Amino acid sequence: MKYFILASGSKGNATIIKGPVTKLLIDLGISLKEYTERLNIFNLQKERVFAVLFTHKHSDHITTQFNKVANGNVYAPLNTLPFDAPYKIVTPYTPFTINEFTITPLPTSHDVSDSVGYIIETKDHKLVYMTDTGYISTRNLELMKNADAYILEANHSPGLLLKTNRPFDLIQRILSDTGHLSNEAAAHYLAELIGPRTRHIVLAHLSEEANTPEVALETLDKVLRKYGIDQSKLTIVTANQYVPITGDLNEN
Numbered sequence: 001m002k003y004f005i006l007a008s009g010s011k012g013n014a015t016i017i018k019g020p021v022t023k024l025l026i027d028l029g030i031s032l033k034e035y036t037e038r039l040n041i042f043n044l045q046k047e048r049v050f051a052v053l054f055t056h057k058h059s060d061h062i063t064t065q066f067n068k069v070a071n072g073n074v075y076a077p078l079n080t081l082p083f084d085a086p087y088k089i090v091t092p093y094t095p096f097t098i099n100e101f102t103i104t105p106l107p108t109s110h111d112v113s114d115s116v117g118y119i120i121e122t123k124d125h126k127l128v129y130m131t132d133t134g135y136i137s138t139r140n141l142e143l144m145k146n147a148d149a150y151i152l153e154a155n156h157s158p159g160l161l162l163k164t165n166r167p168f169d170l171i172q173r174i175l176s177d178t179g180h181l182s183n184e185a186a187a188h189y190l191a192e193l194i195g196p197r198t199r200h201i202v203l204a205h206l207s208e209e210a211n212t213p214e215v216a217l218e219t220l221d222k223v224l225r226k227y228g229i230d231q232s233k234l235t236i237v238t239a240n241q242y243v244p245i246t247g248d249l250n251e252n
Contacts, residue, residue, distance in 0.1 A: 001125040001249045003149065006030070006038040008131075008204045008239035013061050015129065015151065016044060019122050022099040025052040026118065026129055028069055029060040035069065038244045047071075051098050053090070054080055055108070056115035056132060077105065077114035092116060093139075106140045108133035111178040119143060125249045126197070128152070131205040134177040136189050146195025148249045151239070154187070154203035154216045155180035161210035180205070183216045187223035194229055200247050204239040213238040 004016040012029035016039070023044065028035060039046055052069050054062050054076035066081065067074060074087035075098075081087050090096065092107040100123070105116040110132045117130030117140075128144045130136070131153035136144070144150075161171055173179050181189070183203075190201060203216045216238055224231055239245060 001120075001122055001127060001148070002246065003127065003151065003200075003202075003249075004039075004042050004044065004244060004246045005151065005202065005204070005239045006035065006244045007241060009206060009208065009241035010060055011208075011241055013131070013205070014038070016042075016049065017101075017120055017127065017129075018044075019100050022051075022101060023049045024098065024101065024120070025049050025070055027055055027061040028052060028063055028066055029058075031063070032065050032068055041244055042246060051075060053103065053118060055117060055129075056080060056110060056112050058112060058132070061132070075103075077116050079114045090116065104143065106130065106143065107137075109135050109137075109178050111173060111176075119147070125149070127249070128193075131155075131180075133181060134179045135181075135185070141189070141192060145193050146197055147193070148197050149200035149202070149247065150190060150193065150198070151202045151204050152186055152190065153181045153205040154183045154211070154220070154238075155205050156207045156210040157183050157212075157215050157219070160212075160215065161207070164209045166209070174210075180207075183211065183219035184223070186216075187220040190220065191223055191227040191229060194224075194234075199233060199235060200249060201234055201236045202239050202245070202247070203237070206238060206241075208241065213240075 002018040006014040015026040051073040090105040104119040126147040127149040
């Protein structure tokens with residue numbers, strides 16, 4: 001399995017998951033032009049993306065062009081797309097298959113109804129994708145443990161967030177249980193989730209105003225050290241709003 005994070009942040013999100021046969025897209029919060037240009041960086045052909053999985057209906061995750069990708073093969077939670085849009089409804093904790101993938105939607109805690117993250121598995125690998133959540137439930141944590149790869153939100157540093165010029169009600173929303181994970185929260189969750197098979201960690205959906213890659217990585221490093229977790233076999237990176245990144249689970 002490989003992942004290609006084409007964009008990650010409040011201005012737009014899109015990630016490709018590539019299995020032995022099939023390519024999936026998670027979210028389309030960027031324009032079709034940007035999407036195509038970023039696919040081209042990795043020599044990925046948009047016509048060969050088999051299906052798109054949406055997480056929720058915020059505009060940085062789904063645009064009005066949602067049915068223009070993956071040949072219209074769309075999966076999404078209830079109440080995410082326009083009423084008359086043809087799509088397959090995903091239900092939390094109900095696994096489904098797309099070719100070689102087994103996919104389990106996990107409910108997230110965000111200020112929009114029916115938002116989800118995904119566990120994506122093949123016979124060889126397990127990847128967890130979760131952003132836009134104020135916390136992770138105990139039930140979710142049990143299902144998420146010991147994945148090969150985590151693409152997990154580390155949205156903000158609370159200290160940096162409080163120094164922004166954002167309205168106080170927006171700051172409260174971000175910090176709430178229906179907002180976004182902080183660096184500290186993400187790090188503590190990862191300390192609980194990492195298992196013997198874990199090799200890749202991507203800190204995703206970083207705020208451009210209330211976070212930096214350096215602060216997010218430093219926070220994670222401190223927490224993992226506190227828990228005595230060996231990082232020598234881990235590839236730890238941050239996703240970017242403008243510069244696509246990739247990782248290969250087959251290399252470890």
